[in-house]
Every structure is written in structure tokens, then in C-alpha cells.
Amino acid sequence: MGRIQLENVTKSFGDVEVIPPLNLTIEDGEFAVFVGPSGCGKSTLLRLIAGLEETSSGNVIIDDEDMTEVPPSKRGLAMVFQSYALYPHMTVRKNIAFPMRMAGLDEDEQEKRITAAAKALNLTDYLDRKPGQLSGGQRQRVAIGRAIVRDPSAFLFDEPLSNLDAALRVGMRLEISEMHNRMQTTMIYVTHDQVEAMTMADRIVVLQAGVIEQVGSPLELYHEPRNKFVAGFIGSPKMNFISGDEAAKHGAHTIGIRPEHTEVSTTEGLWKGVVGVAEHLGSDTFIHVHDTGLAGTFTVRITGDIAVRHGDTVYLTPQADQIHKFDTEGLRVA
Numbered sequence: 001m002g003r004i005q006l007e008n009v010t011k012s013f014g015d016v017e018v019i020p021p022l023n024l025t026i027e028d029g030e031f032a033v034f035v036g037p038s039g040c041g042k043s044t045l046l047r048l049i050a051g052l053e054e055t056s057s058g059n060v061i062i063d064d065e066d067m068t069e070v071p072p073s074k075r076g077l078a079m080v081f082q083s084y085a086l087y088p089h090m091t092v093r094k095n096i097a098f099p100m101r102m103a104g105l106d107e108d109e110q111e112k113r114i115t116a117a118a119k120a121l122n123l124t125d126y127l128d129r130k131p132g133q134l135s136g137g138q139r140q141r142v143a144i145g146r147a148i149v150r151d152p153s154a155f156l157f158d159e160p161l162s163n164l165d166a167a168l169r170v171g172m173r174l175e176i177s178e179m180h181n182r183m184q185t186t187m188i189y190v191t192h193d194q195v196e197a198m199t200m201a202d203r204i205v206v207l208q209a210g211v212i213e214q215v216g217s218p219l220e221l222y223h224e225p226r227n228k229f230v231a232g233f234i235g236s237p238k239m240n241f242i243s244g245d246e247a248a249k250h251g252a253h254t255i256g257i258r259p260e261h262t263e264v265s266t267t268e269g270l271w272k273g274v275v276g277v278a279e280h281l282g283s284d285t286f287i288h289v290h291d292t293g294l295a296g297t298f299t300v301r302i303t304g305d306i307a308v309r310h311g312d313t314v315y316l317t318p319q320a321d322q323i324h325k326f327d328t329e330g331l332r333v334a
Contacts (some may be wrong), residue, residue: 002063002154003028004049009058011044012212018044019210019276021058026154026188028063031180034190035197036207036233043158045207049188049196050079050156063153078147079156082130082163084139086131092118093127096145103150110149117145120179121288150181154186161196172206173200195232198222205228228330229254231256237286237299239324246294252325259286259301259321269315273298275308289314 004026011019019041026032034042047053049060051072059068059137067075078099087097093114107137121141131139140160147155157176161169177200180187191197197204198218205227206213206221214226218234225231231239239256247255263269264287273292278285287300287308298316308314326334 002152004154004186005059005061005304006049007059007061008176009045009048009060010056011041011042011048012056017056017210018147019048019056022210022212024205024212024215026186029186031177031189031200032189032205032208033197033201033265034205035187035192035194036213037103038192038284039209040207041210042192042207044210046079046158046188046190048083050077051075054081076153077156078150078154079158080140080143080147080154080160082159084131084143084163086139086142088131091130092134092142092145095131095142096127096149099146099150113149113151114117114145117148120182121145121175135168137172137236140172141198144176144179148183150322152185154188157187157189159190159192161191166202167309169196171240176200187325195236201239204234208232224332225324226332228254228326231324231326231332237301238298240298244292244295247325250325253328254326254330256324256326257318258322259299260303261319262298262300263317263319264300264302264306264308265315265317266313267315269317271316273314273316274315275312277311278308280305280308284311287314292316 006022006024008021010021010025024270030130034045036042044053048055055068055178059066062075096114096117118127121144123141126134126138161172161281164172173196189200201218203215204221205215206220214221214230221230221234225234232238237259239258241254241256243254247253271292273289276288276290278287285302285306289298289300292298327333
């Protein structure tokens, strides 16, 4: 079991309220991702669940038990941090075994759990090495293994891949997702990377200034963002926003158009512009277009390649059924 409920939870540091009253339920077995810009409160919220921060008010309920005043070690949760927090003088085996030794498990049970965790995380051949002999990805797997052997009701991940290079991040992202599919244990994962959120989550919790802006599946947030903030945060490259007369034509204060929902032509289209930077990635091309008569740069994403260069004239036409509309408050217009 691993159902987690936050009931009117708040957090203040002195006179500064960083988490206004907040309600949220993470269902048993769910992979939930907290995402938002730096300083939005996502790590603070995770630490409140873990018990590493005290709530200013409200209740933290885990499996129908009020854990608000219960110390972290008694909450049945396992946390994996951005820093691996491994003991450098201990082998991988001893690092993984450490929480079990502290809990007083017998050696046979310890060895059984170590073997299972090492097999699941491809660490069997490294059990007698020390952290200094491992790569960054291997060290993070050791930290995850140390969490697995505790057999927690939920895993809490606080930006665990931030210290890895791009290739390792992709690999570890897949490994954590596979681990969740195998174990079906509740996982809460904090990241500022919306690509991680989109590819890993059952549900995404989008936060801004401690406030939940929207909760939903990745595709719900992509196709039906509740407001302009969510629309601009979810999706890569970011959504283009247009206000003024062009938006008014659609009965909105602002319209949003995703880069991938815009047609590009060298001969005709709705808006004429000049190519600034064209990023040719092979599978995709990102074109940043200036001088369209719209505010700012308009970004377009094209599948495959297109023969345009800096200074070329292009014409842009948004897909009519993919235009997002927002009112003066930034809320979605149906």
C-alpha cells in the first residue's frame, strides 16, 4: 500500500508562506511527478511528505494513517536524493545493506534483498566495488537499490538525475520507469525537466509558487492545459503565445500555438517572416522566425529536415484545430 493524501497542508518559513493551503491525493501504485520552475515548492512538498520538513498546518496521511507528527524513519517511505549520499569507504553491498542493518534484519534476509535489488538494477558484478570505482549512473543505481531493500510503501525521488549527463539521464529514466512497472509501488518524482515528467508520469502535478496549477496525465496537460502557465511549461519547444488583433479574431485575449502545430512554406501562408536560427537535428528541425508582425520570435518544429537557412523568407500557418485560447486572466477558453 502507498496511498498518500495531503489535507490543507501549508508550509511557511518565518513570515514567508511557500506552500499555501494545498490538497492532493497520490493513489496506491501511481507514478506522480511534481514539476515546475525553480523555487515553485516541489522539493519542499516532497520533504513535507517524507517528514524532513515539518508542516506549518494540515495533515499528511499515508495509507489512511495520520503521519503528520511521525518521524521520517517511521513513515515507511524511501527517498532518493539528487546527491547519491553513498558511504565512500563501504562497498556497494554494504551501502545497499546499511538501512537493513539499522533496522536489525537478519543476515539471510539482507542477502536475499541485496541479491534481488542488484539483479534488478544490473549491479551484481559491482557489489564488491566502492562508489569511487563506479560511474555516476551506477552510483545512482546503488542509491536506488538502498531504497528498494527497505521495501517501502512509496519511493520519493528528488531530482535524482540532475547530476548525470544527457545520455545517462535517458538511460536512468527508462530504468526507473521499468522498475515502477515491475514493482507497481507508489512513486513521487520531483523534477524541473518537463520531458522527464511527460515520459515517466502516470499523473503530473504542475506547481507554481507553491500552488497546484493542474493535475492530470501527460497528454491531458499537453492537449488541454488549464491555463497559460501550464500551456507554456508543458511541451518542448515551448508554446508560442500571440495577443492583440490576431487573438481577438479567435475570441480570446491570448492564443497559443505549439511549434509542432504550425505549417511552414516558402511560398504562401498566413504570416510572413524571416528565419533567424534554424536548428537541424536530423529527426526534427526547429526554426526560429522573426519579423512576422507578431510579438517576439515564433518557433516552429518540423519533422525531418527542411532546406531553409538564416535570412530566408518563410510563411507560417497554424493548424486551426490546434489553437489554444486564453482569457485576460490566462485561463483556458473552451
